[in-house]
Amino acid sequence: MAGSAICRALQRAGYSQQLTATRQELDLLNPAAVQRWFAEQRPTVVVLAAAKVGGIQANNSYPADFLLENLKIQTHVIETAWRFGVRRLLFLGSSCIYPKFAEQPIREEALLTGALEPTNEWYAIAKITGIKLCAALRKQHGFDAISLMPTNLYGPGDNYHPTNSHVLPALIRRFHEAAQANAPSVTCWGSGTPLREFLHVDDLGEACVYAFEHWQPGPEELQFLNVGTGVDLTIRELAEAVAAATGFRGEIHWDASKPDGTPKKQLDVSRLAALGWRARIRLAEGLASTVADFAARGSERL
DSSP states (O other): OHHHHHHHHHHHTTOOOOOOOOTTTOOTTOHHHHHHHHHHHOOSEEEEOOOOOOOHHHHHHOHHHHHHHHHHHHHHHHHHHHHTTOSEEEEEOOGGGSOTTOOSSBOGGGTTSSOOOGGGHHHHHHHHHHHHHHHHHHHHHOOOEEEEEEOEEESTTOOOOTTTSOHHHHHHHHHHHHHHTTOSEEEEESOSOOEEEEEEHHHHHHHHHHHHHHOOOOTTSOSEEEESOSOEEEHHHHHHHHHHHHTOOSEEEEETTSOOOOSEEOBOOHHHHHHTOOOOOOHHHHHHHHHHHHHHHGGGGO
């Protein structure tokens, strides 16, 4: 999802010479395959958007997979990019890198100031390692590696798996299927009270291009920036918005025996705003187009 959006943004900005590879064409878990690809393609700029991702249930069920696979992907690509003389690299992290009870809205300085949210700490630790690897290579070898920390993403190309997806695509699938079946009710995880922020993936793509073109951190500055809207809402409000967008007219129930995750996770996006970039796609607009994309893709989306 993120990689496709970044490609679209690069194309709109006039960058037509894009080198991409599907999972079938390039296994990022295989260091020899990564080195071979770099040797053959010789990219000058790299965006690392690949990752093993999922929601609370997936993170809880496969902690070793989330840690090992993400560490391998990041290390193989970032180190190989540096060794092959790539001019600039952008690494995509995640807002889950911040402490569970970080002061809100969360500034970049909050990194490593407290305990992580247990339901996604394995993924978070891997992403923190990627940030620090970029910073270490910049400090020791002058490698121009920067990182962006997006909030929760949604949009075309998302993963709608019934158990392993993130909250918003999971809700879209659940409510769309319930609406199609004329179901009387839908049950959602948790209490519905946690607050979350959502960024349309096309806004992320634009932010990546903007950071490449306008951001050159100094040696003593942070080399990662938050990317988000700066606006959050409760999961209950989100579920009601998804229900409306999918045409579901039944009741919404909440299973409080299921985990809520971090109570609030709103990013401070003032640094990126000071550079001149802000998100432009409102949630209502983005949600409507995402639901339409989900419905149009049929069995392909599953």
